[in-house]
Amino acid sequence: MIVTTALTKRYGRVLAVDGVELAVREGDRYGLIGPNGAGKTTLLRLILGLVYATSGEITVLGQPVPARLRTVLPQVGALVEGPSSYGHLSARANLSLLDAAGPGGARRTRPARIATALERVGLARIDERPVKAYSLGMRQRLGLAAALLRAPRLLVLDEPTNGLDPQGIREIRDILRELNESGTTVFLSSHLLAEVEQLCTRVGVMEQGRLVIQEELAVLQAATGRVIVHTPDAARAVALLDGRVESSVDGRLLVRHPDPAELNALLVGEGLRVTEIGPERRSLEETVLAVTSAGSDRVDSAPTAPAASPAAVPPEPAEPAAVPAVPAEPAVPAEPAAPAVVEDP
Amino acid sequence: MIAVELVKLVRRPRTWVSIVLLCALPAMVAIFLAVTKIGPAPGKEPAFLSAVLANGSLLPAAALALVLPLFLPVAVAVMAGDSIAGEASSGMLRYLLMRPVGRTRLLLAKLVALLVFMVAAVVAVAVSSYILGRALFPAQPGAAAAVSVSGSPLTTTQLVLRICAAVGYVAVSMLAVGAIGLFLSTLTDSSLGAALGALAALVASEVLVTLDAAGAVRTYLPTRYWFAWLDFFRDPILWRDIDRGLAIQAVYTAVFLALAWANFATKDITS
Numbered sequence: 001m002i003v004t005t006a007l008t009k010r011y012g013r014v015l016a017v018d019g020v021e022l023a024v025r026e027g028d029r030y031g032l033i034g035p036n037g038a039g040k041t042t043l044l045r046l047i048l049g050l051v052y053a054t055s056g057e058i059t060v061l062g063q064p065v066p067a068r069l070r071t072v073l074p075q076v077g078a079l080v081e082g083p084s085s086y087g088h089l090s091a092r093a094n095l096s097l098l099d100a101a102g103p104g105g106a107r108r109t110r111p112a113r114i115a116t117a118l119e120r121v122g123l124a125r126i127d128e129r130p131v132k133a134y135s136l137g138m139r140q141r142l143g144l145a146a147a148l149l150r151a152p153r154l155l156v157l158d159e160p161t162n163g164l165d166p167q168g169i170r171e172i173r174d175i176l177r178e179l180n181e182s183g184t185t186v187f188l189s190s191h192l193l194a195e196v197e198q199l200c201t202r203v204g205v206m207e208q209g210r211l212v213i214q215e216e217l218a219v220l221q222a223a224t225g226r227v228i229v230h231t232p233d234a235a236r237a238v239a240l241l242d243g244r245v246e247s248s249v250d251g252r253l254l255v256r257h258p259d260p261a262e263l264n265a266l267l268v269g270e271g272l273r274v275t276e277i278g279p280e281r282r283s284l285e286e287t288v289l290a291v292t293s294a295g296s297d298r299v300d301s302a303p304t305a306p307a308a309s310p311a312a313v314p315p316e317p318a319e320p321a322a323v324p325a326v327p328a329e330p331a332v333p334a335e336p337a338a339p340a341v342v343e344d345p
Numbered sequence: 346m347i348a349v350e351l352v353k354l355v356r357r358p359r360t361w362v363s364i365v366l367l368c369a370l371p372a373m374v375a376i377f378l379a380v381t382k383i384g385p386a387p388g389k390e391p392a393f394l395s396a397v398l399a400n401g402s403l404l405p406a407a408a409l410a411l412v413l414p415l416f417l418p419v420a421v422a423v424m425a426g427d428s429i430a431g432e433a434s435s436g437m438l439r440y441l442l443m444r445p446v447g448r449t450r451l452l453l454a455k456l457v458a459l460l461v462f463m464v465a466a467v468v469a470v471a472v473s474s475y476i477l478g479r480a481l482f483p484a485q486p487g488a489a490a491a492v493s494v495s496g497s498p499l500t501t502t503q504l505v506l507r508i509c510a511a512v513g514y515v516a517v518s519m520l521a522v523g524a525i526g527l528f529l530s531t532l533t534d535s536s537l538g539a540a541l542g543a544l545a546a547l548v549a550s551e552v553l554v555t556l557d558a559a560g561a562v563r564t565y566l567p568t569r570y571w572f573a574w575l576d577f578f579r580d581p582i583l584w585r586d587i588d589r590g591l592a593i594q595a596v597y598t599a600v601f602l603a604l605a606w607a608n609f610a611t612k613d614i615t616s
Binding site: 011045048049050051052069070073074076078080081082083084085086087088089093097098100101102103146 | 346348349352353356357358435436437439440441442443444445446447611613614615
């Protein structure tokens, strides 16, 4: 759906986007994470043809951008850097003007399409008040309605839940999931990890203009190859699993073992009591912080860690099922300091 | 997109406010004149005002002379300066371009809306003051409808035709301001900045026109032939300055529109 090769955008002396190799596949719910100023919005603007690249190539829906924007953009719905509208006009008037401004979409079907889009975002009963009287959340919904107006194949959304209350955020998440299930690819940016973790299937992490991670969410959250065991018989367990226990604190053991089930059988077989057992998983937050918190210097990913290498973007889909039950090598290395090679400038 | 721009123009309160204000100034002058009957001495500025007392049909010409130096260019500069920069500052520019509206097409639509506004403003001034003139200053029965600047009488038909020609010329005279404003509007995200920039260019031109030391460049300034439409009221019509005025407007318009296009088509939209 969206592929960029060595995409670079320079504003004067600032390198806003630096050699980004983005790959959003059809059917993805792709979440682009990164701190403010990491280049997320600039990347979105490049993809939508608002800003022209300094170097590198962009392909959206199989067509080169910006050369073929005229054929690409009618199939793309977008929300970039907050919703906008003509404040003195009503929601319907705004959508109607926007719809009339571009190609495609019969005038005959316009009122119906506007009604559908408004209903979809929960503004079905909107009145004729001018938009300037709307709350931030209503404007956000209106912006989303504008993006959905033409039933796009691809949605590009910049911070789509900005200004919404928790209920609104949940609603938008449900809408996006529904749309995605009916075949719309969703590409969104956010600085809220939890939001991306709950919605997306695939994650990209940006840091100072570079795409430092691009991976399936399931892979990022894969087991680390260790098992957490809670047992009242900690001392016996440590003796039994000699050398494989990394830590033992208050009956909570961290054991290097590929398979929790097997470990459980072993422990129980020896007559040990187990209150809780399960694989250790990293949260998205830990993963992201591991790559992005290394300070303001350049952060390079270890070449051995496929998750963290921008060069290792898999062009072919890696099935979520391919999440290794027994990871030969942890998808995300255990020690935060280990994978991130901090180069001195 | 052109239709959308025209709808936006019509539905925007500011359009109507500025046209009403443009019509209000000549109306105010006419009412004062009708009440006090004190006209300026013949041949003194503002043009035609002394003749209005004798013949109300000349009020449109006097009205044009009143709004031309400042009111009209200010209104046009504000509209032109707002055209792209206004969309940028409201954030709608990116949504229009992503709709997608081609950049050239958007610029063209803005230009058409601007032209429509210019013509509508000038026509509104002329029509409103014609009606007002006929109402406030009844023509003396039996007298010739009007007397041309050269002294020979003009029939009402001739007069109306010449007023129409003057209206057209004044509208064309606004092209250079409009084009400069449009160009500046593509440079900045502040509509106020673009409007003021266009006005600054205009004021500079008006100052240089009166300066003898700037004689070498005077002929090429956009405001140099602004009042050439007065020649429509000579008998016979003196075409020389009118032609030059039209040519100068055409050149300025072409150059600044080309600049606007070149800049806008290659610009990074970061608003």
